[in-house]
Amino acid sequence: MIRPDWKTAKNFEDITYKKSKGVARIAFNRPNVRNAFRPKTTSELYQAFYDAQEDTSIGVVLLSAEGPSSKDGVYSFCSGGDQKARGEQGYVGDDGMHRLNILEVQRQIRFMPKVVIAVVPGWAVGGGHSLHVVCDMTLASKEHAIFKQTDADVTSFDGGYGSAYLAKMVGQKRAREIFFLGRNYSAREAYEMGMVNAVVPHEELEATAYQWAQEVLEKSPTSLKMLKFAMNLTDDGMVGQQVFAGEATRLAYGTDEAKEGRNAFLEKRKPDFGKDKWIP
Numbered sequence: 001m002i003r004p005d006w007k008t009a010k011n012f013e014d015i016t017y018k019k020s021k022g023v024a025r026i027a028f029n030r031p032n033v034r035n036a037f038r039p040k041t042t043s044e045l046y047q048a049f050y051d052a053q054e055d056t057s058i059g060v061v062l063l064s065a066e067g068p069s070s071k072d073g074v075y076s077f078c079s080g081g082d083q084k085a086r087g088e089q090g091y092v093g094d095d096g097m098h099r100l101n102i103l104e105v106q107r108q109i110r111f112m113p114k115v116v117i118a119v120v121p122g123w124a125v126g127g128g129h130s131l132h133v134v135c136d137m138t139l140a141s142k143e144h145a146i147f148k149q150t151d152a153d154v155t156s157f158d159g160g161y162g163s164a165y166l167a168k169m170v171g172q173k174r175a176r177e178i179f180f181l182g183r184n185y186s187a188r189e190a191y192e193m194g195m196v197n198a199v200v201p202h203e204e205l206e207a208t209a210y211q212w213a214q215e216v217l218e219k220s221p222t223s224l225k226m227l228k229f230a231m232n233l234t235d236d237g238m239v240g241q242q243v244f245a246g247e248a249t250r251l252a253y254g255t256d257e258a259k260e261g262r263n264a265f266l267e268k269r270k271p272d273f274g275k276d277k278w279i280p
């Protein structure tokens, strides 16, 4: 098993951000409020995910959480939007603006051409639950992970990936139960429903996530990217098609045809794509 050699990539207030051997680890760091996110948190998440996307040495991102709480020893992944920061039009940051920008982070995870794994050591609730849903895979602590949807308790509902995509994952009846009853589900129950890939002893959770990441890193980057976008496509409508097709265009750029098309334009002549190129 390859051991991580985590190096801090950037210091933030509400999250930690580290890298090791092709893996980025982005972790919530507000354990005393069950890792609830406020606008500062989402802004920092956005910056870290953007950095991980741009860094060509990074192939896998782990979305995890620090903890446990120093107050009561409870572990959490994320308890969603910080209700203390909630205003009438969103969550209010230091600049006084009302924002709903966790959705931008969801889109980063969804459209990132790299694999994102949710590492759930404890509570995954509300918008925190939706974040694990949008990640490509989820690993959960056998002893401490609890999955719960409180959106209908606090009138802050995720009508996008958090609910509709969840329904594709666990089935309509189960998704409706999760949202309409707001019950607690263990890691095992979440696994049986199909929204968790593996239930892992708590002590081994981070090492297992790193091991999964290393296995992913052995695969072809282009294949992983195209497969992720292909699997997204049918649920993402025209945007899904756009993202997948953009990568197809990028692949086409490497062909002789594309080079001839560009060169002909620059040389102000008609392109000559050659004969016998119409492969079946």
Ligand SMILES: CC(C)(COP(=O)(O)OP(=O)(O)OC[C@H]1O[C@@H](n2cnc3c(N)ncnc32)[C@H](O)[C@@H]1OP(=O)(O)O)[C@@H](O)C(=O)NCCC(=O)NCCSC(=O)CCC(=O)c1ccccc1C(=O)O
Pocket: 032, 033, 034, 036, 071, 074, 079, 080, 081, 082, 083, 084, 091, 099, 100, 101, 102, 103, 123, 125, 126, 127, 128, 148, 150, 151, 153, 154, 156, 157, 158, 159
């Ligand atoms: C997570 C709990 C079930 C854990 O329960 P328990 O172990 O008993 O702990 P508590 O004693 O309740 O909590 C300990 C401590 O943490 C504070 N805290 C916990 N969660 C939050 C939170 N979300 N916000 C603020 N503070 C929180 C709690 O007050 C305690 O503090 P003390 O000072 O020690 O008293 C339970 O805590 C719980 O149910 N939490 C609330 C879960 C919740 O309802 N979350 C919000 C759901 S809505 C959401 O996430 C936003 C959705 C969203 O983001 C969105 C949706 C649609 C469009 C756009 C957006 C968007 O972009 O924002």
